[in-house]
Amino acid sequence: MTVSADSRSKGQRLPRSARRAQLLEAAQAAFVESGYHAAAMDDIAERAGVSKPVLYQHFPGKLDLYLALLDHHREDVEQAVRSALTQTTDNKQRVLACVAVYFEFVSREGAPFRLLFESDLTSDPAVSERVEGVAITCGNALAEVIAADTDLGDEDAHMLGMALTGMAQVSARYWLSRGGQIPREEAARIVGQLAWRGIGGFPKSESSLSHDHAEQPAHS
Incomplete structure (x- = not known):
């Protein structure tokens, strides 16, 4: 911009x-x-x-300007999360990449995260819809992958997707508030590792295991 x-x-x-x-x-x-x-x-x-x-x-008007900014940055975050989920089928790397999205976003010049994550206008329905929508959209994208790879029901998968999204956002903002004392990549890796230790504890479904096995090269 x-x-x-x-x-x-x-x-x-x-x-x-x-x-x-x-x-x-x-x-x-x-x-x-x-x-x-x-x-x-x-x-x-x-x-x-x-x-x-x-x-x-x-x-x-001023609100039109504000909503245009929210839409622009919301789309950026949502697209980055989707890209993190589609660039690999390795679930650990997916989790690490999704967490890294939030750390990268809070580091951007101009602090656009303050509009999405710290808005002072959430009482306005149009603003609230956009602020809440980015978390819901990213959480849903994660939930789809979780549900596809485990035997968890949709509600359980959505709970985990939202939990990961919330943890990534809050952790990234805390890291920034501390002046980035830990290098960004290291901070994102630590939080991603924690998230993976939790989500990775849910066993893969039989269909997912069969798919993984089918993709492995045959041994001579």
Whole structure:
């Protein structure tokens, strides 16, 4: 979402997509710094180097800006978790990769995690739906893999998926609050190892074991 400083001059014409990205970047900085309620459209326009009418051409109001940011970052996290689950069939690596997603997200420049995980506007239904939705979507993706590989019922699998998602998020935020005293990769590995020791204790289903055996190369 980064826009070069040269493109910030007031009145300069930009393609619509580039202008939108510039406005979202400015809005994110304002929301992270001040919170939703204290952030002002005047400040956002000034940060972006545009007039308020230009800002309102792209976003009718402050809430529209906020929701657009939530949608953007929510999609990023959800896609990263799905990718972690589909890039390998090794369940331990899947768990470690899913935990690493949250540590990477809280480390991003501009602190977008504060919008998704520490929003001061969860009383608004549209915001609440997005904030809760990212946890539910990621938890459901994990639950599908857990249910497919074990004999656990859907409710049990969803409980584990949500537990892993919650642990990853809270642990990543705690790690960041401590100033990253442990290297990020090491912190994510430690938490992922703990999660795997728990989830890995549930035995694989017979169908999953048969599938794994079928994929193993034949020995001469």
